[in-house]
Amino acid sequence: MRDCASSRFTIKALIKTCIAIMGLVVPAAAAAGMIDALLDEAAEAQFEPLTGNWVLSLPADHGAHPSARAETWSLAAHLETPGGEEYDVSWSLARFGIVPPEERNGRSPWDLVELHAGQFLLFDAEGGAVHSAVRFSRLAGTAGHDPEKREVWLDEWSLLYGAAGMGEGLSVRASGPEALVHLNLVPEKTALRGNEDSQAATRGFTMPRLSVAGTLQTPHATVEVTGTAWLDRLWGDVPPPGGPIAYDRLTLHLSDGTDISVVQTRRAGRDGLGTFDSIVVGPDGQASYLGDEALEVEILEWRQGQTGSKYPVSWRLQGKDFDLSVIAAAQGVRQDFLTPVWQAPVSVNGQRDGKSVEGTGMLLLSGYEQRKP
Amino acid sequence: MRLNPLGLILAVLLAGCREETEGSYRSEVGSVPAMEQRDGDPDAGYDALVNEPYVSCGIPYEAFQRIFPETDPADRLPGRDGLNADLPYAFTAHENNDGVTIVSSNCLTCHATRIEDEIVIGLGNEFADFTHDPRRLALQAGTYVRGNAETQAWERWADRVEGIAPYIQTRTIGVNPAPNLTWALMAHRDPETLEWSNAPLIAPPPEDPLPISVPPWWNMRHKTAMFYTTIGRGDHSTFMLLASMLCVDSVEEFRAVDTYAGDVRAYLASLEAPDYPFEIDTDLARTGAKLYSRECAECHGEGDDYPNRVYPLDEIGTDTAYARAATDGSRDRFYEWIARSPYGDEQSAAPAPGYIAPPLDGVWATAPYLHNGSVPNLRLLLRPDARPNYWRHVRPRIYDEAAVGWRYERLQAGQDAVDDAAARREIYDTTLPGYGNKGHRFGAELLETEVKAIIEFLKTH
Structure with missing residues (x-):
C-alpha cells in the first residue's frame, strides 16, 4: 500500500468525502420520515471508537467492519460503449450501526441494529437524463455483509470481492428502474490509505483509478462498457449527515493517467471561507497532498437549478504543475434529502506538466440552498 | 501617565465628542509612572x-x-x-x-x-x-x-x-x-x-x-504599564x-x-x-553580575529596582514597525473604541513611540528575544553582528545551554525561496516587515568572555 505524501490528510479528505456522500445516500429514510430519529439513535449508540494501529488489508477491507459505528462505499465510474457512447455511474452504500455487535445476542432478528442505505445514479449518454434509485434497509436478511461469500449487499445490489483472480479488485452490481450495471473493477494504482495512527478513529482508503469492464442493461439493449472509476472506502467514527458544514467533492481522471480529488469544506448555506483538501495521484501512483496554498480555485460558472439555488458548475483549478478547467457535462441532479446534494459528471481539459490533457470526473455539491452572506 | 499634554486638553474639552479625539492616545518615551x-x-x-x-x-x-x-x-x-x-x-x-x-x-x-x-x-x-x-x-x-x-x-x-x-x-x-x-x-x-x-x-x-x-x-x-509600547495603562x-x-x-x-x-x-x-534547570558556573556568574550592573542594569533593572522606562526607537534600534504602527495614528480608532467601552477610558490605551526595556527575570526561558522574537538566543542578542537573517528552530526543540535559547538552524535563504508551505512557515525571515532583527547593539563591543559571563549571570536572574 502507498502512503500519501501526507497520509494524515488523506484520511481527512476521505472523511469529508464520505460525509458528503452519506448525505447523499439516505433519501429513502428521509422520505419515510424516520431518518432523524434513527440517525440520532445511531449517533447515541455506544460503539467503542476504533483504537490501536491498523494495517490496510485488501481485498478484505472491501468488506464490512461491523465493530465500526458507520461505514461507506462510494464509486464513481465513467463508462464508454464500443460505439463511443458515454455513461457515468455514481453508486454509494452506507451502513450506520444502531446496536454494537456485542450487544445483539438474544435480540429478535427483526430488531433494528443497523441501517443500510444506498443510491444509484446513471447519467446517460446524452448527458442530461438520469436513472436513479435508492435503497434503504435494515439488516434482517435484506442487507449486510457475508464474509464467507465476500459480499456486501443491499437488496439486489451487491459488491463482491476477493474471488480467485480478482486480486484487490471488486465486482459491483447495481440498478435503477430502467438500468442495470454489472461492473468488474481492477485497481490500476495502489490504494491510498489513511494514516495508521492509533488516534485515528476513522479509517479507510481510496482507489483513485480502477479500470472498469462490464455491461449496461437497459430496456432497449445490453451493451458492453469499459472505463475508469474512483472508489472511496471509510469506516469508523464517521459523523452522520447533517450539521452546519457543507462539502463539495470533485474527482478527475486525466488522459495522462493523473487522478485528482478536491474536497472543499464550507459553512452550509452561507458565504465564507472554503478550505480545500486535494490529492493529486500521478500516473505512477505517487500521491501528493495539496493544501489551500497549493491549489487555486476559481469558479467559472454558476448555474441556477430548478429550485432557484445556484451551483458552481464550472471550476478552474491551478496548481504548481496543472491548470485545468472543469465543467459539469450534464444538467445535474439535485436530491432533496437531509443534506440536499447536487451531482453531475464533468469533463475536464487543460494542462498538466506542460502537456494538454482532457478527462472525465464527477462533481458533488452540497450546502448551496438558502445561502446567506 | 504620560499623556501628550495637547491630547489631554483635547480629551477633556471634547468629552462627549470622542470621535474628534484622534491623536490623543499617546505616551512619551521615558519613565512610565x-x-x-x-x-x-x-x-x-x-x-x-x-x-x-x-x-x-x-x-x-x-x-x-x-x-x-x-x-x-x-x-x-x-x-x-x-x-x-x-x-x-x-x-x-x-x-x-x-x-x-x-x-x-x-x-x-x-x-x-x-x-x-x-x-x-x-x-x-x-x-x-x-x-x-x-x-x-x-x-x-x-x-x-x-x-x-x-x-x-x-x-x-x-x-x-x-x-x-x-x-x-x-x-x-x-x-x-x-x-x-x-x-x-x-x-x-x-x-x-x-x-x-x-x-x-x-x-x-x-x-x-x-x-x-x-x-x-x-x-x-x-x-x-503593559506590553512593549506600554500601551496598557x-x-x-x-x-x-x-x-x-x-x-x-x-x-x-x-x-x-x-x-x-x-x-x-x-x-x-x-x-x-522559574529557576534555570541546568548547571550554572557560579564563579562565572559572579563575574557576569558585575558586568550586568555595568552594562545592562540601567535599562533592565537589578533586583527589585526596575526603572520602567521606554526607550525611543532611534536609541534602541530594534524593528520599528510595531511601535510606529501603534503611534502613527493608524490604530487610534481602536484606542478610541477602548475609551468608549467598559474595557477602559481615554487613558487606558496610550502607547509610547518606543519599546520598554523589560525586566529580565527568568530571561533564560523566554527565547527567542526582542519584541518580535527575531533573535534565537541570548548570545546572539549580545552579538548583534552574528544574528542570522534566516533561521528556524531545530525540531524537536533542544535547549542550548551555552547560547541560552532553543537550538536553531541558520538558513541561507528566506521564505521566498521555499515552495513548500509547511517548510516556509518554519522559517523566521528577518527581511519581512516587522520581523527585523536589528538593534539592541549594546553587547557589540563586549569581549566574548564578557558575553559569556553576562549570560551565565542571567541564568541566575
Whole structure:
C-alpha cells in the first residue's frame, strides 16, 4: 500500500468525502420520515471508537467492519460503449450501526441494529437524463455483509470481492428502474490509505483509478462498457449527515493517467471561507497532498437549478504543475434529502506538466440552498 | 501617565465628542509612572484563570472530543474543576444557557508552555502556530456538530473566527498576532453595548499582523504599564480582559468576568520566574553580575529596582514597525473604541513611540528575544553582528545551554525561496516587515568572555 505524501490528510479528505456522500445516500429514510430519529439513535449508540494501529488489508477491507459505528462505499465510474457512447455511474452504500455487535445476542432478528442505505445514479449518454434509485434497509436478511461469500449487499445490489483472480479488485452490481450495471473493477494504482495512527478513529482508503469492464442493461439493449472509476472506502467514527458544514467533492481522471480529488469544506448555506483538501495521484501512483496554498480555485460558472439555488458548475483549478478547467457535462441532479446534494459528471481539459490533457470526473455539491452572506 | 499634554486638553474639552479625539492616545518615551491597581486574591485568581469561562464561546464538547480525543497527562493542571480536570491546560469547559458543554481556548494558550513535563504558567508560548487560517479548525469542528443547540453554539464561535481570521495569520510559527486579534475583534463590536456584528463596524487592522513575542507574566509584578509600547495603562485588570473579547457580547457579560479580573491580576503579579534547570558556573556568574550592573542594569533593572522606562526607537534600534504602527495614528480608532467601552477610558490605551526595556527575570526561558522574537538566543542578542537573517528552530526543540535559547538552524535563504508551505512557515525571515532583527547593539563591543559571563549571570536572574 502507498502512503500519501501526507497520509494524515488523506484520511481527512476521505472523511469529508464520505460525509458528503452519506448525505447523499439516505433519501429513502428521509422520505419515510424516520431518518432523524434513527440517525440520532445511531449517533447515541455506544460503539467503542476504533483504537490501536491498523494495517490496510485488501481485498478484505472491501468488506464490512461491523465493530465500526458507520461505514461507506462510494464509486464513481465513467463508462464508454464500443460505439463511443458515454455513461457515468455514481453508486454509494452506507451502513450506520444502531446496536454494537456485542450487544445483539438474544435480540429478535427483526430488531433494528443497523441501517443500510444506498443510491444509484446513471447519467446517460446524452448527458442530461438520469436513472436513479435508492435503497434503504435494515439488516434482517435484506442487507449486510457475508464474509464467507465476500459480499456486501443491499437488496439486489451487491459488491463482491476477493474471488480467485480478482486480486484487490471488486465486482459491483447495481440498478435503477430502467438500468442495470454489472461492473468488474481492477485497481490500476495502489490504494491510498489513511494514516495508521492509533488516534485515528476513522479509517479507510481510496482507489483513485480502477479500470472498469462490464455491461449496461437497459430496456432497449445490453451493451458492453469499459472505463475508469474512483472508489472511496471509510469506516469508523464517521459523523452522520447533517450539521452546519457543507462539502463539495470533485474527482478527475486525466488522459495522462493523473487522478485528482478536491474536497472543499464550507459553512452550509452561507458565504465564507472554503478550505480545500486535494490529492493529486500521478500516473505512477505517487500521491501528493495539496493544501489551500497549493491549489487555486476559481469558479467559472454558476448555474441556477430548478429550485432557484445556484451551483458552481464550472471550476478552474491551478496548481504548481496543472491548470485545468472543469465543467459539469450534464444538467445535474439535485436530491432533496437531509443534506440536499447536487451531482453531475464533468469533463475536464487543460494542462498538466506542460502537456494538454482532457478527462472525465464527477462533481458533488452540497450546502448551496438558502445561502446567506 | 504620560499623556501628550495637547491630547489631554483635547480629551477633556471634547468629552462627549470622542470621535474628534484622534491623536490623543499617546505616551512619551521615558519613565512610565505607576497607576493604582486593584487588590485581589492570588489563589482566587488562579482558580478563575484555570476554571472560569471568560472565553465563553468555543467548540461543543462532543465535537471537541472528536478532534482532541485524548489528553496527554502532562498537559493536565492541578486545581481544575469538573471536566476541566481532564482537559489540556489551554482549554476550559463550561455549560452554556442551552445546556451545551462548550470547550474554549483560555489565556494559557499563549501564556503557558510545557518544558519537558512541567507546565510553566506565565511563560509565553514561542512555538504556537498562528500561520494557519483558524477557519480551518472551525470547519473541522463543525463537521461533528449536530442538533440545533450545538449548531447555534458552534455558529456563535465560528462567526467570530470568521471575523478575525484574515487578521491573525502570521508568517512564521512561534510569533503571536495578539494585537491584531484584539483590533479585529473591536472592529466587529459596538464599544458601548459590546454587541457583535458579522460586518465590521470600523475599519479592521491590516491583514498581515505584526509579530510579537509573548512577554512573560511574571514581569507583571515589576511593570507599571503593559506590553512593549506600554500601551496598557490605567487599570491593568480591566485592560487584560480584552483577552476575553472573543465572546463577551454584552456589558453584563463583561461585568461578570470583571468581578474576578482583580484576582487574576493579583495571581499574575504573584508569579515568579522559574529557576534555570541546568548547571550554572557560579564563579562565572559572579563575574557576569558585575558586568550586568555595568552594562545592562540601567535599562533592565537589578533586583527589585526596575526603572520602567521606554526607550525611543532611534536609541534602541530594534524593528520599528510595531511601535510606529501603534503611534502613527493608524490604530487610534481602536484606542478610541477602548475609551468608549467598559474595557477602559481615554487613558487606558496610550502607547509610547518606543519599546520598554523589560525586566529580565527568568530571561533564560523566554527565547527567542526582542519584541518580535527575531533573535534565537541570548548570545546572539549580545552579538548583534552574528544574528542570522534566516533561521528556524531545530525540531524537536533542544535547549542550548551555552547560547541560552532553543537550538536553531541558520538558513541561507528566506521564505521566498521555499515552495513548500509547511517548510516556509518554519522559517523566521528577518527581511519581512516587522520581523527585523536589528538593534539592541549594546553587547557589540563586549569581549566574548564578557558575553559569556553576562549570560551565565542571567541564568541566575
